Amino acid sequence: MEVFITGAGWITTQGDDLTQVWDKVLAGTPTPVSELPGLEGRAPHTAACIPPKMADAVARHPRLRRASNISLFAAAATVAALRAVGIDSAGPLKNCALVFAATDGGVIYTRKFYEQVVRQGSGSPLLFPETVYNAPASHIAALLGIDGSTYTVVGDAGAGLAALSLAAELLATTPIEHCIVASAQEADWILCEAYHQWRLTTDRSAIEIGSNRGALIADGGAAVVLSRQGPWRLGITPAIPFFRRSEARSSLADALAYLTPRTKPASVVSSANGTFIDRAEQNAVESAFGPLPTIYPKVSLGDPFGAGALMQVIGATEVLRRDNIGPILVPVIGLNEQAGAVIVSYR
Amino acid sequence: MSPTAPSQPANAAIVAAGVVSPLGRGLEATAVALREGRDCVTEVTAFDVATARCHDAGQVPDEWLERLRDSRRTRKLHRASLMMIAAMRELRAQDAGFVPDAVIIGATGGGMTFGEACFRSLAKGGADRRRAAWLANYNPQKPVLDAQEDAGFRAPVSIIANACASGSNAIGHAFQLIRAGRCEAILCGGYDCVSELVFRGFDSLQASTPEKIRPFDAGRTGLVLGEGAGLFALENLEHARARHATILGIVSGYGISTDTHHITQPHPSGIGPRMAMEGALASAGAGAESVDYINAHGTATTFNDATEGLAIAQLFGNRVPVSSTKSMMGHALGGAGAIEAVFSLLAIRDGFLPPNINFTTCDPAWELDIVANHARPATLRRVLSNSFGFGGTNASILIDAAPPALS
Numbered sequence: 001m002e003v004f005i006t007g008a009g010w011i012t013t014q015g016d017d018l019t020q021v022w023d024k025v026l027a028g029t030p031t032p033v034s035e036l037p038g039l040e041g042r043a044p045h046t047a048a049c050i051p052p053k054m055a056d057a058v059a060r061h062p063r064l065r066r067a068s069n070i071s072l073f074a075a076a077a078t079v080a081a082l083r084a085v086g087i088d089s090a091g092p093l094k095n096c097a098l099v100f101a102a103t104d105g106g107v108i109y110t111r112k113f114y115e116q117v118v119r120q121g122s123g124s125p126l127l128f129p130e131t132v133y134n135a136p137a138s139h140i141a142a143l144l145g146i147d148g149s150t151y152t153v154v155g156d157a158g159a160g161l162a163a164l165s166l167a168a169e170l171l172a173t174t175p176i177e178h179c180i181v182a183s184a185q186e187a188d189w190i191l192c193e194a195y196h197q198w199r200l201t202t203d204r205s206a207i208e209i210g211s212n213r214g215a216l217i218a219d220g221g222a223a224v225v226l227s228r229q230g231p232w233r234l235g236i237t238p239a240i241p242f243f244r245r246s247e248a249r250s251s252l253a254d255a256l257a258y259l260t261p262r263t264k265p266a267s268v269v270s271s272a273n274g275t276f277i278d279r280a281e282q283n284a285v286e287s288a289f290g291p292l293p294t295i296y297p298k299v300s301l302g303d304p305f306g307a308g309a310l311m312q313v314i315g316a317t318e319v320l321r322r323d324n325i326g327p328i329l330v331p332v333i334g335l336n337e338q339a340g341a342v343i344v345s346y347r
Numbered sequence: 348m349s350p351t352a353p354s355q356p357a358n359a360a361i362v363a364a365g366v367v368s369p370l371g372r373g374l375e376a377t378a379v380a381l382r383e384g385r386d387c388v389t390e391v392t393a394f395d396v397a398t399a400r401c402h403d404a405g406q407v408p409d410e411w412l413e414r415l416r417d418s419r420r421t422r423k424l425h426r427a428s429l430m431m432i433a434a435m436r437e438l439r440a441q442d443a444g445f446v447p448d449a450v451i452i453g454a455t456g457g458g459m460t461f462g463e464a465c466f467r468s469l470a471k472g473g474a475d476r477r478r479a480a481w482l483a484n485y486n487p488q489k490p491v492l493d494a495q496e497d498a499g500f501r502a503p504v505s506i507i508a509n510a511c512a513s514g515s516n517a518i519g520h521a522f523q524l525i526r527a528g529r530c531e532a533i534l535c536g537g538y539d540c541v542s543e544l545v546f547r548g549f550d551s552l553q554a555s556t557p558e559k560i561r562p563f564d565a566g567r568t569g570l571v572l573g574e575g576a577g578l579f580a581l582e583n584l585e586h587a588r589a590r591h592a593t594i595l596g597i598v599s600g601y602g603i604s605t606d607t608h609h610i611t612q613p614h615p616s617g618i619g620p621r622m623a624m625e626g627a628l629a630s631a632g633a634g635a636e637s638v639d640y641i642n643a644h645g646t647a648t649t650f651n652d653a654t655e656g657l658a659i660a661q662l663f664g665n666r667v668p669v670s671s672t673k674s675m676m677g678h679a680l681g682g683a684g685a686i687e688a689v690f691s692l693l694a695i696r697d698g699f700l701p702p703n704i705n706f707t708t709c710d711p712a713w714e715l716d717i718v719a720n721h722a723r724p725a726t727l728r729r730v731l732s733n734s735f736g737f738g739g740t741n742a743s744i745l746i747d748a749a750p751p752a753l754s
Binding site: 039040041042063098102105110111113114115117118121122123124125128129131132133134135137138139141142145146147148149150151152153154155156159162165166169172173174190193194197198238239240241243336337338340 | 482
């Protein structure tokens with residue numbers, strides 16, 4: 001069964017307008033960054049953050065008043081995607097499923113809650129529910145009145161692909177008409193520190209593709225609405241796991257084998273983020289298709305991990321909308337789990 | 348994955364299973380403990396609970412897992428990975444010919460205790476060389492990858508984190524994919540481990556109890572946490588028969604619903620659980636009368652049991668025996684649905700109803716046939732297993748006995 005993207009929305013470090021943000025991506029405008037203060041006695045880290053007021057419109061909903069940034073970003077992107085399709089987000093939304101993808105979940109409230117536990121012996125009951133991975137999905141479902149299938153999938157950047165696959169499977173196996181796929185990421189010092197321990201992030205003010213100096217963790221939210229008809233056809237490969245970084249290239253190559261020889265992409269919207277991913281992706285893509293024109297969104301948007309994959313997909317629809325060229329390849333390599341790809345083409 | 352669906356829905360056969368929980372390591376030990384109604388909830392020793400309301404949890408003994416640290420690769424793994432490896436090895440021992448084309452696992456916490464250790468180390472200050480290893484084993488996907496690597500699989504992974512319904516969602520979605528002909532064989536299930544953060548979280552909500560866990564009892568005072576892993580090898584029935592696999596049971600139905608009432612409390616009408624159970628029955632093309640036993644979510648919180656009990660009473664009356672096996676081992680969160688699905692399969696296989704222990708007084712709000720305190724012999728053809736979670740996520744699955752000619 002074929003699956004199509006009918007609408008898209010996002011909230012990024014460069015704004016929330018699809019056209020304006022994509023212009024900045026194409027111009028290679030570096031993402032704005034901030035310094036996140038560390039735990040007592042620890043050095044700060046650099047991350048690409050979104051001013052919370054950008055999500056003010058959704059934050060007025062009763063369920064979202066005390067919600068974490070990740071929920072606000074996910075909800076803001078979802079409302080924007082629905083607006084693009086002409087669906088009223090005031091709900092209730094019948095015959096619609098929701099799949100939310102996360103890499104690190106509500107890490108700010110999780111850190112605050114555990115900090116309270118460590119320092120005071122107990123944590124706030126207002127914080128704990130927001131630490132659960134599916135809190136953003138629950139809030140979005142409440143916002144839109146979705147009472148059927150709601151899923152949250154977690155993983156590295158590959159979670160974005162897993163969410164698209166799950167949505168396609170729901171469209172194929174259940175009687176829904178639409179499936180919203182949303183994803184979001186919130187930056188926090190503890191998260192930067194964790195990825196820093198793995199030598200995967202940088203505290204520089206910009207990422208350098210191919211440098212292996214590290215990624216810039218970013219806030220962000222992205223959402224697409226999938227249906228059985230629409231302007232952009234979506235082809236999703238299985239995501240192939242890898243057990244160590246040295247296997248990332250071969251995992252992506254195995255995934256791309258599902259596309260060749262039928263599909264020759266016109267260009268690539270890359271997942272490169274300044275880590276080992278860059279070379280693995282370039283080698284696998286060039287081996288499969290030869291050199292292709294490539295856009296690097298994470299230079300301008302930072303890396304919001306699970307949401308990054310959806311942002312790449314949305315970027316591919318922008319490329320098609322502007323240039324009407326052939327299929328756009330979206331390779332996705334996560335930092336510690338799996339690799340796969342999406343191909344986006346005109347109907 | 349198959350590109351097109353078949354004209355007739357396929358049956359999803361369980362060809363192997365694996366489990367580790369406080370009740371036992373492996374199917375046989377677990378079946379014995381279930382039948383005995385063994386209380387496997389003990390005082391928490393992994394972290395300080397002196398100031399908490401609840402002091403107990405169902406814990407998998409470390410000695411069951413430490414023996415799996417048998418190589419350089421497994422030495423630094425989180426106990427969540429070891430639980431998954433234990434369940435996987437048991438499953439593989441039953442059917443070495445099973446090769447999944449997808450892996451769908453429910454989980455909520457991953458290696459959370461390693462994240463906690465890292466936070467405490469950072470808060471304390473100074474350098475600590477263990478941090479990188481802790482963090483490398485912290486993500487929810489890591490135990491699944493570890494178990495796959497141990498088994499020699501390399502199938503696409505989906506980690507479903509639908510809070511306490513995750514394990515049932517994973518099995519249910521796998522069922523949907525096989526039934527639609529999109530996959531032939533799927534490894535599915537769930538796992539979770541007790542952690543301080545989650546323990547303190549339920550404590551902060553006053554959802555956990557300082558007493559014994561007493562699901563569906565009028566005097567219930569809350570839940571205790573549990574842990575473990577449960578796995579099914581789920582396969583297209585015809586595919587399984589063609590390779591002469593043993594058929595242990597059939598997953599025949601799946602229902603999912605979302606209750607948007609509140610992030611931690613179900614709507615008092617029971618609409619969420621009822622929609623999930625009705626969905627499972629509808630997907631099986633079956634009526635309520637076909638169900639012989641309900642393995643309830645039954646957390647023993649005031650709100651869960653009130654709404655689940657009401658929904659069961661509305662749909663089934665008091666005709667169907669009900670028990671919550673969480674009374675024996677606590678609530679394993681993202682792993683609960685999968686572990687309880689394995690319990691349901693064992694109940695079908697061995698012909699008994701697992702008991703709802705610590706039960707003293709019927710709740711007057713509904714009339715249910717609670718399997719109180721002692722197992723009962725029974726011939727089970729179909730079992731309904733419920734899992735409901737934070738965020739209003741609800742899942743129900745149906746497990747059938749294998750047709751005699753196949754089992």
